Amino acid sequence: xxxxxxxxxxxxxxxxxxxxxxxxxxxxxxxxxxxxxxxxxxxxxxxxxxxxxxxxxxxxxxxxxxxxxxxxxxxxxxxxxxxxxxxxxxxxxxxxxxxxxxxxxxxxxxxxxxxxxxxxxxxxxxxxxxxxxxxxxxxx
Numbered sequence: 001x002x003x004x005x006x007x008x009x010x011x012x013x014x015x016x017x018x019x020x021x022x023x024x025x026x027x028x029x030x031x032x033x034x035x036x037x038x039x040x041x042x043x044x045x046x047x048x049x050x051x052x053x054x055x056x057x058x059x060x061x062x063x064x065x066x067x068x069x070x071x072x073x074x075x076x077x078x079x080x081x082x083x084x085x086x087x088x089x090x091x092x093x094x095x096x097x098x099x100x101x102x103x104x105x106x107x108x109x110x111x112x113x114x115x116x117x118x119x120x121x122x123x124x125x126x127x128x129x130x131x132x133x134x135x136x137x138x139x140x
Contacts, residue, residue, distance in 0.1 A: 007078030026069035047132035
């Protein structure tokens with residue numbers, strides 16, 4: 001199972017909670033976006049992009065492909081990596097693995113924009129953040 005996430009520099013484990021399931025007896029589709037958020041924040045904390053007071057990340061778009069339904073009890077491993085960096089944004093690729101099923105259950109992609117929270121508009125990605133992303137992606 002580790003092979004499925006070996007190219008992901010940020011990986012977290014997420015226990016499936018009983019309340020994550022819906023009336024159809026599987027994890028509700030909206031919950032996966034929270035899982036993506038959790039691993040995204042772990043990555044952003046590693047590159048120290050969460051502590052900036054003026055310029056920081058903002059989610060511009062996100063998508064998800066569901067591969068298999070997940071039920072309680074299970075523990076998921078969620079990984080994220082950056083696949084593209086542009087002047088003012090970067091793209092993150094997500095993969096979630098079920099330990100019970102030993103397979104990929106969800107994949108997704110999100111675009112993160114560098115945002116100036118004081119001016120209320122997007123801005124150039126700070127060079128030190130680009131460098132830290134590069135370092136993270138080459139560490140695996």
